[in-house]
Amino acid sequence: MERKWWQDKVAYQIYPKSFYDTNGDGIGDLPGIIEKLDYLKELGVDIIWLSPCYRSPFADQGYDISDYYDIDPRFGTMEDMDRLIAEAKKRNMYILMDLVVNHCSDEHEWFKKACADPDGKYGNFFYLRDKEEGKLPTNWRSYFGGSVWEDLPGTNKQYLHVFHKKQPDLNWENPEVREEVYKNINWWLDKGLGGFRIDAIINIKKALPLHDYEPDRDDGLCYIGKMLEEATGIGEFLGEMRDRTFKPHDAFSVGEVFNVKDQDLPAFIGENGYFSTMFDFNEAIFGGSDKGWYDSKKITPDDYKRCCFEAQAKMGDFGFISNIIENHDEPRGVSRYIPEGDCCNESKKMLAALNFMLRGLPFIYQGQELGMENVPFHSIDEVDDISTLDEYKVALDAGLSPEEALAAVARHSRDNARTPMQWTDGKNAGFTTGTPWLRVNPNYTSINVEEERKDPGSVFHFYQKLIQLRKSPEYKETVVYGTLTPFLEERHNLMAYYRKGDKTLLVVGNYQKEEQEITLPAACKKVLINNYPDVDSNGNSLKLHGYQVLVLELTQNK
Numbered sequence: 270m271e272r273k274w275w276q277d278k279v280a281y282q283i284y285p286k287s288f289y290d291t292n293g294d295g296i297g298d299l300p301g302i303i304e305k306l307d308y309l310k311e312l313g314v315d316i317i318w319l320s321p322c323y324r325s326p327f328a329d330q331g332y333d334i335s336d337y338y339d340i341d342p343r344f345g346t347m348e349d350m351d352r353l354i355a356e357a358k359k360r361n362m363y364i365l366m367d368l369v370v371n372h373c374s375d376e377h378e379w380f381k382k383a384c385a386d387p388d389g390k391y392g393n394f395f396y397l398r399d400k401e402e403g404k405l406p407t408n409w410r411s412y413f414g415g416s417v418w419e420d421l422p423g424t425n426k427q428y429l430h431v432f433h434k435k436q437p438d439l440n441w442e443n444p445e446v447r448e449e450v451y452k453n454i455n456w457w458l459d460k461g462l463g464g465f466r467i468d469a470i471i472n473i474k475k476a477l478p479l480h481d482y483e484p485d486r487d488d489g490l491c492y493i494g495k496m497l498e499e500a501t502g503i504g505e506f507l508g509e510m511r512d513r514t515f516k517p518h519d520a521f522s523v524g525e526v527f528n529v530k531d532q533d534l535p536a537f538i539g540e541n542g543y544f545s546t547m548f549d550f551n552e553a554i555f556g557g558s559d560k561g562w563y564d565s566k567k568i569t570p571d572d573y574k575r576c577c578f579e580a581q582a583k584m585g586d587f588g589f590i591s592n593i594i595e596n597h598d599e600p601r602g603v604s605r606y607i608p609e610g611d612c613c614n615e616s617k618k619m620l621a622a623l624n625f626m627l628r629g630l631p632f633i634y635q636g637q638e639l640g641m642e643n644v645p646f647h648s649i650d651e652v653d654d655i656s657t658l659d660e661y662k663v664a665l666d667a668g669l670s671p672e673e674a675l676a677a678v679a680r681h682s683r684d685n686a687r688t689p690m691q692w693t694d695g696k697n698a699g700f701t702t703g704t705p706w707l708r709v710n711p712n713y714t715s716i717n718v719e720e721e722r723k724d725p726g727s728v729f730h731f732y733q734k735l736i737q738l739r740k741s742p743e744y745k746e747t748v749v750y751g752t753l754t755p756f757l758e759e760r761h762n763l764m765a766y767y768r769k770g771d772k773t774l775l776v777v778g779n780y781q782k783e784e785q786e787i788t789l790p791a792a793c794k795k796v797l798i799n800n801y802p803d804v805d806s807n808g809n810s811l812k813l814h815g816y817q818v819l820v821l822e823l824t825q826n827k
């Protein structure tokens with residue numbers, strides 16, 4: 270496999286609205302990101318993905334774009350953006366924008382023109398169907414609940430939206446739409462972006478002709494995924510996009526791809542794949558239910574291990590997967606993947622090392638490096654996220670009491686990850702001098718950048734060590750490019766694997782609070798990472814403390 274410039278990097282996701290506010294309006298902004306670049310550099314980050322900061326009415330927090338060539342005034346100006354790209358470059362860092370092109374906003378001029386003249390050029394930018402009384406064009410349920418069809422204002426037609434009704438789907442079958450998308454990508458890449466994270470991309474190809482599927486809930490609708498399973502030919506769009514945009518710029522691209530069929534993986538991220546890489550969501554989607562969040566299953570340490578190894582095995586070494594613990598759509602990883610009641614510095618560090626040492630490109634989501642946790646919700650009124658509000662309703666409809674419904678959706682709410690970044694133990698966690706747009710997690714007094722920077726035993730410093738190991742001249746070859754083989758795979762509450770390159774490393778995590786003993790397959794030459802001050806070993810036998818994680822260099826190149 271040919272080596273690429275981005276493979277040995279470390280990436281970091283910023284949710285601009287919640288990162289750092291410089292003008293006291295309670296909303297994070299681009300000048301705030303510029304101010305914190307040195308912090309990210311200190312952590313060891315190279316690639317920064319910004320969730321959308323384009324002009325947007327914010328029906329879905331910026332994932333509804335009304336102008337792809339402008340910055341939303343909430344975040345600053347295009348000059349700020351140019352400055353951010355330049356300041357990042359000075360520090361050898363790369364900025365990624367979020368490419369949201371399955372849909373735009375209903376306030377985009379294309380959509381306004383489609384409403385004004387549905388039979389004209391812009392009508393064909395969207396999926397429009399004639400309105401029939403008492404019947405919808407198809408019975409698909411949108412990701413955020415309800416039908417995917419909505420009346421096209423001022424006309425006798427309806428338009429398709431697989432997400433919110435303020436996010437009309439773009440018709441990728443129309444070459445004019447694709448040209449607009451490529452033009453926009455190239456415009457940004459010419460500005461000096463490192464590349465893009467590509468939003469919801471699997472949705473761009475619909476199974477045509479559009480038709481109904483078997484309903485799967487009492488609402489008579491069916492999950493949109495049914496249609497996507499049947500859709501074929503997305504590769505033509507994605508290959509064209511790659512050839513016209515990313516490839517000539519040698520840009521980096523990471524796809525938000527769900528449900529890709531195993532046999533299609535090489536086409537997506539192998540040599541000359543559509544994307545440089547894509548996220549591994551195997552752990553994130555574990556336990557999901559057709560009925561809704563309220564019915565989802567909790568994940569155990571053994572499940573977590575299985576999900577990671579499954580994703581790694583599928584990938585083999587033909588491509589590079591991007592590993593995450595959380596993102597802006599997920600609860601905080603430490604709250605989800607660590608058994609209830611056991612969330613502490615040691616277990617957070619264990620999870621960090623187990624994920625970070627996997628083969629692939631690690632992404633850190635803002636605050637993850639501090640061990641930020643889910644927020645306590647006291648009432649549904651505290652929720653901002655449209656997806657959580659919908660799932661709350663689904664839970665109530667299923668007969669849960671309001672308390673039960675709140676508890677059920679709180680575990681999954683996207684707001685868990687969207688609370689302001691915790692910089693200090695001062696007012697509003699140092700995020701803003703004004704009123705934060707979303708409540709700060711009350712634990713900011715102990716979990717914050719300022720404290721953790723001072724404390725050599727903090728989660729922050731642990732992440733820094735993991736990053737330094739990945740970049741060290743001595744171990745880089747093995748950590749970045751080495752193979753991964755599970756070790757003692759069947760052992761309960763133990764996640765362990767080899768990374769083999771020019772060195773042999775063993776990563777071992779005791780995924781429980783009780784001690785656990787193992788026998789090393791070879792003598793330990795060096796302890797590279799340890800979340801405890803000591804290693805309790807006797808010859809090759811090793812007694813692991815609760816949630817202890819070790820990265821060891823072994824003597825034998827087995």
Ligand code: GLC
Binds near residue numbers: 332369469598
């Ligand atoms: C992606 C984004 C999510 C958004 C959706 C619609 O899944 O990550 O935040 O709501 O796409 O754009």
Ligand code: CA
Binds near residue numbers: 297
């Ligand atoms: Ca601001």
